[in-house]
Amino acid sequence: MSKIIGLLVLIALPTVVMAQATKTEKKETTTPATQEVKVEQKKEDEADQVITNRRLRADAGSLSKWSAAMYFNYQGGSLANPTQPERPNITNGKDALTLQNLTGELGVRYRLTALDSITASTGFFMTTPFHSSIDTDNAALKKSFDDNSQELNFADPFLKYTHLDRIWGMQSVTTLKPTWITNNQQTDLGYKASYFLSQVFMKDWGTTGFSYGMAFQGIWYDFSEHNKNTSRNVLGLYPAAEYVINDTFNLRTVFGWQVYEQYRTQENGTWTKRKVYQSVGLGISLTRDVFLYPNIQFIPSDIRLDRTNIAISANVNVF
Structure with missing residues (x-):
């Protein structure tokens, strides 16, 4: 933090008067300088002024110049058979993982500016x-x-660029992430790389604790030639709503509302709409930089225990 230091210019006076004046000036200027340092220490980081949503803050990363960024996600089975290794493909997505799995990311993040960062990570994966x-x-x-x-x-090593902003009173997070796909479940299907673009908007509903928003996400795949029964592109709109219970807990729901998938066997202008799904979970803010999210996903038009999946994710930022 920069400090503003006032320069005192003393007018030449008789020795005794100048000594007394100097003593008085030092006493008077010490207090304002001390107060100014305290004010600057309490000043909120620009990133936290722009983004107030707890999950978005943790996902965007630490306020430090350099930090370690980690993400963990366990995709479990259905509520009907949580101990079985199969994970129902409730949306019938061609790129869905149909066995329970633990995925994660371990990376180093660098803040380019207060609102821009780049993260270099490698993923880990276990079926x-x-x-x-x-x-x-x-x-x-x-x-x-x-x-x-x-x-x-x-x-799945990747680079991720993140930009934070406030647009028309809405919190805005833009993410661009190219990934080299090396996890065994997807490479077995012929996937080689993916290019992920996400734009998230969230807006607080006054001081009620409610907020609402929308995410646009697109994934473009690169693949090998040996398997054509795969997704080429996926585009989707995901409305979301949250309610802050207290400083630690918040309720969150997301709809996979308008999600379209293009298969490799389809022509460029042909898209298939996925089933609308809903995710409901409890956000847990352990600190500003640690956020847990246990949740379930189901089809609102066909709610069944054997078609309701469980999951838990965690954002952890260190330094």
Whole structure:
């Protein structure tokens, strides 16, 4: 933090008068300088003035110039069979992972400015970390389990650029993330790389504790030639709403509302709409830089325990 130091210019006076004047000037100018330092120490970082949403803050990263950025996500099974290794593909997405899995990111983040940052990360991935066997008639699922179960892979290195802003009273987070895909579940399907673009807007509803917004997300894939039964592109609009209970807890829901997928076998102008899904979870702010989010995902038009998946994610920023 820069400090403003006042320069005192003393007018030449007789020795005795000047000594007394100098003593008085020092006493008078020390207090304002001390007060100014305290004011600057209490000044809120610009990033936290622009973004007040707890989850978005933790996802955007630490306020330090350099920091470690970590993300963990466990995608479990259904509420009906949480101990089974299979994870129901409730949206019928071609790029969905159909076995329980633990994914994560370990990276180094650098703040280019108060509102811009870049993160270099590598991912890690483990299929069915808590299962040693599977009972299924699905041959492809059985093969994927036998080939990949409980193998920890450091995979999917990426660069991520993040820009924070406040537009028309709305909190805005823009993210661009190219990824080299190396995790075993997706490379087995022919995926090579992905290019992810996200634009999130959130707006507080006065002082009620409610906020609402929308996320636009797009994923463009690069792939090998040996498997054409895969997604080429996915575009979606995701409305969201939150309610802040207190400084630690908030309720959150997200709708996968208008999500369209383009298969490799389809022509460029042809898109298939995915089923509308909803996610409901409890946000837990342990600190500004640590955010937990246990949640469930289901199809609102067909709510069933065997088609309701469980998950938990965590954003952790260090330094």
